[in-house]
Amino acid sequence: MPESTFVQVASPTISPTLAHTLSTLPDKPGIYQYYDSSGRILYVGKAKILKNRIKSYFALTQTKQQNTPIPSPNCSPRIALMVRQIARIETIVVESESDALILENSFIKQLKPKYNVLLRDDKTYPYIAFDMGLDFPVPFITRQVKGGKTTRYFGPYPSGCRELVDSLLELFALVQRAPSCVAKGRACLFYQINRCKAPCEHKITKEAYKEIVDSAIGTLKSPNLLLKLLKQKMHTLAQNLQFEEAGVYRDRIKKLSHLQTLCVLDLAKNVSFDIVYFYIPEPPESNSVDSGDFIKAHEKSQGLLLWLFIREGKIVSYTHEIVRIQQSPNSGLEADSQLGEIYTQALINRYTKPLPLIPESVIIGDISCLSQEQLNSLHELLSRTQGRKIPLQSLSKGRHAKFLPIVRENAKLLLVQARQESAQDSRTLARLQELLGLETLPDTIEVFDTSHHGGENCVGGMIVYAQGKFAKERYRRYKLENRDEYGQMREMLTRRALSFDKESPPDLWLLDGGRAQIALAKAILESSGAHVDVIALAKEKRDAKAYRAKGKARDVIYTSTEVFRLESSDVRLQFLQKLRDSVHHYAISYHRRSKTSTLTQKNLLKEKGLSDGQIARALAFAGGFEALQDKSKQEILELIRQSKRP
Template sequence: MNSTYLLERLSNLPTSSGVYQYYDAKNKLLYIGKAKNLKNRIKSYFKITDQTIIPNPAISQRIQIMVSQIALIQTILLSNEQEALILENSLIKQLKPKYNILLRDDKTYPYIYIDMSEDFPTPAITRKIIKKKSIKYFGPYPNGAREILESLYELLPLVQKKSCLQGKKACLFYQIHRCPAPCEGKITQAQYHTTIQEAFKLIQNKNKLIALLNSKMHALSEMMRFEEAATYRDRINKLTAIKNFSVIDSTKLYDFDIFALSFEGKNAILIRLFMRGGKIISSSFEHIKSEYDFDENSIYKQAIINYYKEEIPLPPDQILLPSLDTEHISELETYLYKNCHKKIQISIPLKGDKKDLIGLAIKNANEILRLQSNRSYAEDVLLAALKDLLELNSIPFRIEVFDTSHHSGTNNVGGMVVYENMHFIKDAYRHYALSGSDEYSQMREMLTRRAQDFSIAPPPHLWVIDGGKAQVKLAQEILESQGAEVEVIGIAKEKIDAKAHRAKGSAKDILYTPKTSIALKPTDKRLQFLQKLRDEVHRYAITYHRQKKQKEMQKVSLLEQKGIGKASVKKLLDYFGSFEAIQNASSEELTQILGKRAAQIKAHLSTSG
């Protein structure tokens, strides 16, 4: 620490609300926080005695380590605590400081809803508020909403599609006893509403729903229809996972969201239980990893900001937490009221049935943590070894991997895959249609687009680039322009006779860091792990390239069928690079390439989209 700078800076801090940022001597972002009074909050990190300054011994070990590295303090002044709360959370997501713990699960969960004002209502799924008083909601369902909905339509004679109600004749669904055919007046509204009430019961009673699905599965098996039976088996497995808490039933019709954190070593589990009408109807959890200790206050605060960032269909009356600093409760309740348009109390129960619910959440979080930690131990050791090998600043718990694919300068595409907690996170995969004419410019375009999305999808710990020194340097420049703390390495394929060699277990690929290159033995587990990541992104990019090329070939074939010769099509593709570029070309550009035939081509292109 630079004592002279820090003593002077602390004496000149503002006393208003705002956000503060700590940087180290290399201008790397260490930490982001917010405060009602910036001067009081920032000074609380330090202990000053006789013009000497040290980290405050009363703060956590993680924060003491961070404070010892502070070389620069920056502040952003804001009008009030609410603005500071929101900006702090946004900056943590976008910049991923080294000592902040980042929660990535900020999804809104689906709900099943039924519009009871309709003559023949049908269940559907929504994640948003539907502005009608007649809507009845069920949920939230972090998992299984689609499976519940499909089961309702298969087990009950419901109107299968809203468009059916516009018809005048019963369709196939009526013939197979899946629809009561109100279009032909074969059922009254009163009779149909009896079926809707049965749907309500099945949504609320997962045991009964699963029992009906089991009967259907066994019947299909007896008829040797094994593929259909397997579909029901998979659905039952999904629904069984969300019914585990359904035995918990309160005599009081509580509407609670219950959060609890369990942590040990580098692993933590944040669990959420959703209680509606006195029953726990669903749950979800997030696996969090950190090299340092876990700040419970920060995690609970961030979880509430993330999950209640907008109005939800069935907000709770109370949020139950095991603990939270008193200073955060009031500001978070104000945040909840502003976003959810409802007064939601944050409670830290000390006794009674609410305390028992907290205990239930902690018990389940502990068990999930035990299972997750046992499974991830070997990988944690491997990732720590990678950190040492590559001289990274932090363990790369979340990794994004990039590759491009093209053929003779056409159908240029890129792919990004994501790896975390022993899994490829396929929901986070992204593909990119690229316009660059060479691999370097294509990589620049893809990485820039990804970095510009950090405010929406937070950055990982590490980027792995399929390439060498030039690509690593390029990635660093892009990340620095965004101010994000993400480390970069490259993996360059061994080439034999000028061709990339990908033989698993024997490829002598080279690793590139910003400082050096590293050659490992083909049997090295660290190399094999990175090769696994590189091979997955290569597969993903190639697959997208082939799909794009196939679509292009189909469009080219249509042009040829309309009398546009192969020579003309080749000229256009050679010049513009893709069918989309040809389609977007002006008449003047087409005339430059094809002369008098341009008008005919333009007419055909306008009908080929």
């Protein structure tokens, strides 16, 4: 954990203050933060020795008349541009390099510095596990180590984990509800429909049940066999005219089809390792593009980070993320200089927490892009978090080099596919960036709306649009205390900003409202230290009322400085309306469920003989229905009397 040592350096000019500060920097491990003159964070880095690392950015000779820092000749054009903007430096000292690595990654996620590469996929992936120490094991999903040495783990599964478990439970006569099902001691409906062999009534022996478990595990380890069984089940249901049930299997097959889409690697048996590879498209022949080629320039500044998870010689799953590569003026892409950052951040995101199933090694696309200091820090981190040493090896040379062409080809295909799926919206986003003067192309957009009825059941909703599609796993609902819409928006945005350390800030916030909402959001973002573009979309007013004619409304787009009134046929306006309408539906749906739940709870309290006034006072005093549901009428009345006492 960080020590209490904290150094802050103010530097509007290079001399003599900055020179003096550079000479008094700590000679300990830690992180450093560069800020520009407006207070925006430019870069977060970590160092084994802060003094040496920070000095390496600056030229040794500076003049008293120099008004901006002079970058070191060793800096790349992108970093040189950053150094000239540095106006303030802050450092935090920590105990070790691995602590610095973790803290650096946390700050990058939370603050989204201008010159850092940001990987947004920092989720822990789920595993499927069987506790073989039980008499009648059943598959369960976990993201962490559970049970003892008798637990077997399979995965990780970045997607489709729930569908896999459901498939195993439906295809094999396993215990369906562990552990309560066995503990009840009597057969249930699953036995009657032949989905369970009723070990609770001793209708199957442990040895016979183990054979079923072994068959389920064998199928789990063979995606082709699993999909074959699911297709057979789907066709059987369809032939029996059970089309709705067949549709469930059709959707499940589609969700799990990715398990067999990658080219098969010819691996030796019983090897288990992870491959992380960053694919960079060929650089453009020319970096000069006009506005009509804006989207092409954006596509060429994208790369794809591919994870392959190999267990027992087979690819059990994979995942990928589109990563934006930063550019330098007149110098094109600088992907090579950012590879070290990309791989370092990817490894931290993946291995900071203990894994249920630890790979024998991690194979990196090009390990030469990592400095010896980075490698030492990563080895220390992996050893500390996973409980043993995990070798970091190179995919570009040595015994794993034969897999490089196949891994590269699959990464290329996935990037092309992702671009094709989001091509139309990407063009729209590029045109919106030009129109609204957004600092970055909004690959990730968070959209907010609130809903209430007469100040009751106040809720809010946030939807996320990322990399060309709605990211429903990142949607969030909020129960709100404020009764007015402005206060509700402030409460919701504040809570979202406070979670930036867990879920990185987006590129853009889209709000339902006007300039007042934008000013509110800007103030919240400024206090958080994160930079996010903010726009608002206000409904068109006709006769002082919101005009809701779908497809014809000319809603108004606000930025902090300008107002845009586009034609209703403009695809840029229609895109924003699509996002706004989606979050509105999401918030309204949550409000209706909340209202229904509240009415149900009040009815249950009314059945106890309480009046509406008594219910309102009791709920306000107790803090919620949960505290009252098991109490009698007399106990609730006593609570009300207590609330009246001075």
